[in-house]
Amino acid sequence: MARNIGDPTAVTNGDLCVGCGVCALAFPKKVSMSRGSNGFEEAHLTAGSELTPDESDQFRRFCPGLGYERPRRTGGPQSTAMWGNVIEAREAWASDRDVRRTGSSGGAITAIAGHLIASGKVEAVLGIAEGSEPLTNEMRVIRSVDACATLSGSRYSPATPFQHLGDLGTGARIAVVGKPCDIAGLRRFLTSHSEDGYPTVVVYLSFFCAGTPSWKGTREVLSRLDVDGRELESLRYRGNGWPGKFSVQLRGGEERSMPYEKSWGQILNKHLHTRCKLCQDGMGSQADIVAADSWETDERGYPLFTESEGRSLLVSRTPVGEQIVQEALALDAISARPADIQSLGNVQPSQRTRREVGAARGLGYRLGGHSVPSWRGVPRWRWLARRPILSIRQFVGAFRRARRERRVSI
Numbered sequence: 001m002a003r004n005i006g007d008p009t010a011v012t013n014g015d016l017c018v019g020c021g022v023c024a025l026a027f028p029k030k031v032s033m034s035r036g037s038n039g040f041e042e043a044h045l046t047a048g049s050e051l052t053p054d055e056s057d058q059f060r061r062f063c064p065g066l067g068y069e070r071p072r073r074t075g076g077p078q079s080t081a082m083w084g085n086v087i088e089a090r091e092a093w094a095s096d097r098d099v100r101r102t103g104s105s106g107g108a109i110t111a112i113a114g115h116l117i118a119s120g121k122v123e124a125v126l127g128i129a130e131g132s133e134p135l136t137n138e139m140r141v142i143r144s145v146d147a148c149a150t151l152s153g154s155r156y157s158p159a160t161p162f163q164h165l166g167d168l169g170t171g172a173r174i175a176v177v178g179k180p181c182d183i184a185g186l187r188r189f190l191t192s193h194s195e196d197g198y199p200t201v202v203v204y205l206s207f208f209c210a211g212t213p214s215w216k217g218t219r220e221v222l223s224r225l226d227v228d229g230r231e232l233e234s235l236r237y238r239g240n241g242w243p244g245k246f247s248v249q250l251r252g253g254e255e256r257s258m259p260y261e262k263s264w265g266q267i268l269n270k271h272l273h274t275r276c277k278l279c280q281d282g283m284g285s286q287a288d289i290v291a292a293d294s295w296e297t298d299e300r301g302y303p304l305f306t307e308s309e310g311r312s313l314l315v316s317r318t319p320v321g322e323q324i325v326q327e328a329l330a331l332d333a334i335s336a337r338p339a340d341i342q343s344l345g346n347v348q349p350s351q352r353t354r355r356e357v358g359a360a361r362g363l364g365y366r367l368g369g370h371s372v373p374s375w376r377g378v379p380r381w382r383w384l385a386r387r388p389i390l391s392i393r394q395f396v397g398a399f400r401r402a403r404r405e406r407r408v409s410i
């Protein structure tokens with residue numbers, strides 16, 4: 001059980017580390033991050049280090065690998081247990097055509113980041129971008145509107161956003177972008193360390209997340225494109241259209257690409273982290289503002305991936321988030337039209353299903369001998385009754401997978 005785990009090495013050994021880097025931020029002399037043989041960025045205690053009992057208690061409270069806690073209700077007429085706090089939901093996109101095109105699903109996050117800097121609300125925005133070495137991601141500190149463009153686009157590979165956040169110094173006013181688990185970990189940590197000299201996070205931005213594929217996933221896509229990683233000049237997972245393509249530029253200038261439907265749907269999503277298979281918060285419930293692909297759906301409700309102009313379902317989860325969205329609209333940084341949060345079940349069916357069968361999956365993993373995160377305040381057993389047959393299948397699949405993975409790791 002995850003509740004017995006009390007340090008980053010144990011989380012990594014339990015196959016639950018999502019690589020957010022918050023433990024390395026909290027205990028910089030005792031924790032380091034590195035890429036494991038499984039192709040994920042993971043946390044470890046440095047040689048000879050151990051956490052004190054007090055540090056272990058703190059760690060258990062913030063580490064997103066170990067669990068999730070439903071946030072306090074912030075009100076909002078569209079809030080539901082399934083989709084979390086919703087002050088307002090809109091379909092939105094960047095008003096600037098270039099930002100809209102290069103962004104993952106319309107560039108609203110990049111446009112809001114630019115607005116936050118232009119309006120002086122924050123000094124810097126922290127986000128993930130392609131690293132200086134091929135096949136790496138790195139956290140960037142963005143201080144100008146133009147530089148926000150370097151963050152645009154989703155990176156479907158491991159990334160460690162918050163390890164070096166402390167370098168920004170006391171009192172710096174910043175915005176952060178991260179996956180839901182990154183945001184949950186950082187928010188929980190900073191809530192109890194606001195007096196300890198860390199920057200002040202004015203707003204937490206996130207996006208819906210189906211999971212992080214390992215670097216092995218990226219390598220498999222490259223191999224299908226007949227590309228050696230050493231030939232790479234740059235790599236984009238999508239964007240430059242909606243959904244855009246997985247595209248690489250080689251050192252000699254040649255470009256190769258693969259449609260999103262194939263790169264994500266047939267390859268990358270087969271390489272997801274185990275923690276992602278157990279995730280119940282792919283909708284960023286701890287963020288102030290969260291964006292999701294607002295896919296068109298077919299008559300059965302399944303997303304269509306036909307190329308069109310990007311747009312996101314943009315959800316303000318807190319009054320802080322809603323105020324920023326309203327200001328970004330008033331200054332024409334983003335454009336929007338009203339949306340109904342209930343449509344999320346149609347445009348993001350996998351997120352709903354994942355919540356409905358989460359308890360069955362968790363039980364399967366647990367009985368199969370795998371550590372599982374805790375989910376405080378999520379009515380998982382009630383949801384399970386909605387999908388009894390699928391839940392049984394998920395339970396059996398999870399149990400078998402856990403047994404198989406245990407055999408491999410023993």
Ligand SMILES: Cc1cc2nc3c(=O)[nH]c(=O)nc-3n(C[C@H](O)[C@H](O)[C@H](O)COP(=O)(O)OP(=O)(O)OC[C@H]3O[C@@H](n4cnc5c(N)ncnc54)[C@H](O)[C@@H]3O)c2cc1C
Binds near residue numbers: 104111126153156157
């Ligand atoms: C691993 C992953 C899984 C996703 N799964 C889903 C899903 O199931 N459903 C869905 O609707 N959307 C999903 N998305 C998000 C989606 O692809 C869009 O990013 C989102 O809709 C926002 O679009 P945008 O155009 O406003 O973002 P953009 O303006 O393009 O900005 C993207 C932002 O995301 C940040 N970012 C990119 N990659 C990472 C990363 N690996 N870790 C942390 N931050 C990162 C960038 O720094 C940037 O600030 C996923 C994204 C990722 C990275």
Ligand code: SF4
Binds near residue numbers: 017
């Ligand atoms: S805090 Fe983040 S990086 Fe550290 S062990 Fe937990 S999930 Fe991994």
Ligand code: SF4
Binds near residue numbers: 180212273279
């Ligand atoms: S699926 Fe959940 S655990 Fe995995 S990266 Fe996304 S938010 Fe984190």
